[in-house]
Amino acid sequence: MDLFSGTGGFSKGFENAGGFEVVHGIDVLPVAIETFKANHRGAFAVTGDIRKVRRSEVSEKTGLGRGDVDVIIGGPPCQGFSSIRPFRSSVDDDPRNSLFEEFASYVNYFRPKILVMENVVGLATYEGGNTIDSILETFSSLGYDCEWRIVNASNFGVPQKRERLILLGVERGGHLTFPEFTHASASKTIGHKNRDRMHTYAVPGATKLAVGQFETLPDAVTVREAIDDLPIVHSGQTAERYMLAPKSDYQRERRANSSEVLTLHTSTRHSAKMLEIISHSGDNISCIPKHLITSGFSSCYSRLRGDEPAVTITVNFVHPASNKCIHPDLNRALTPREGARLQSFDDDFIFKGNRAQIVKQIGNAVPPLLGQAIARSVLSMLGAPAVQRLS
Template structure:
């Protein structure tokens, strides 16, 4: 394989997938994203301006003209359609989410561009929830009819060098002339596991690895050298409660019951809310609510505040100087919705290795013909 492989990046977000593929020496030949703020972030991070458009309203043949790309010449088509309709947090409400149909838009683009490989990422709810399964079956049947071999796996991003437990469904497809779909091996694992103890894998990266070096803040403060390292303000009552949550992984349930907030007194679920991250473990899932202690385990391990957007971005595996554009709400959404770059890089390297192997085989065949 000579030079950089080519990638089309659909539902591109802030550029998490693209960054991973670039690190594996691919070139982004075209990208599309509906959110204007994410488009601006993507362009700054990746150096490619995405089409800022609703893909359901852009036929693939029109996109091909705008990208100056022809069917059959792309190495990888990546697609991470919005997953909110398939998350377990939405329950039955997710079945009517209009974004669910974007799964089939991905299929339309594969059908037109016929890439050598495809990568589809989503939440595990796509194969667990009844309405998710219906879309998944339509997608996979369509891909099989197009002549793609498929390999699916539910992975934890922590196993690929992301300091965060984040379970995702990954489907990798290979055109029949490219052989069986490759899949990356896990590079990291539980420090107690035999593979890690024997040196075959690295230990999971931790919250301390990702954010332990950042300067301390109080709620409402901002690092003068980094506008993204900005701790959200807290009401007096919430702050008083967070102070009582034990440091380094403590839960709100460990606070004396008489001190509980009213919303917790008659509610047994969501026990991770108002709880702290643990220094020496990966974080839980970084979501669009990642800087709000009421949305999950997003309190700092020892400082009495929620994590900052910078800390959330580092826990997703973005570089420490990544710039995100838009309002704070928009930035948090971009970070929480992103594909972690180290996970994308692991996938990209597995595909690149296959492309290089196929290139060597083809070169060898041509040499023998002479």
């Protein structure tokens, strides 16, 4: 079950790992659920406020009850942590619940073997760490052993230095393990005062914050390795066919199930002034002549480096004024297709809605390859005998 599912990128990663069937998804945004349904056709998908959907209805529609669900995943929105209280009861639904409490209520009702919660890194230090402690206490009161780590998506094949907090939970006494690294990354991490909370594999010597063993792994996937098979388009242009064969394993994997038709590869039509600004773009806003801009954050009007993973993709990655999203070689912002590639969506993943809605869905998503890496850990947890908890 995928709660606060958005497009369903997280659960698509679980599905791609093999061994999982996505049975339910719920999100408050109608267009996101349309996308979820298009890619999880067998799931019971619900649009609406999770606080107003009865667990008994979900149980009836899916045919699943207590103990029948293996895994519940999801990312409660940040505002869901503003009023965490001791978990009150097993009441089917309660409109007073915070959004996090709704996640906990699903867990309490269906009693999955495993729970996975992903969120922003800031949750680790929110309210001085008291919030994450309350979350752990809530799940413990429900009979689950939990641990959390900060992970970097570039360590799992995603061409993006996207950091997330991942919390894993297992029924009391079960086996708990975090995903195995597939790629080494030289990217710095946000960090945490407790280094044991950093589940990060880096190139030896790249950062003092890195932890984990240093065995030989392939380098992290770069921006060019992710997108340079796509046709060249300039400001305001569209390409609807692939012109080149895949140049990297990553590109081959993203195109494996797609036809000759290419979707979402349309560039924003930039104004003459914006094109002049873009022509000066570099690592940060300081590369832009002062007379061309009036203000902006350091990452505004800046160009991605082609030889390393992208910075975190946001919901405005087609607009250079908002974040670091200018193509490494061309004078334009990324296209929606390039953003989807950097988020590790396969080219045949179906997005619903207009262009602006699709861009936001892409930027908000959990990268499917990160979901796939976590799913493999969950598979091992489901099949492993009861052993000591991860410390």
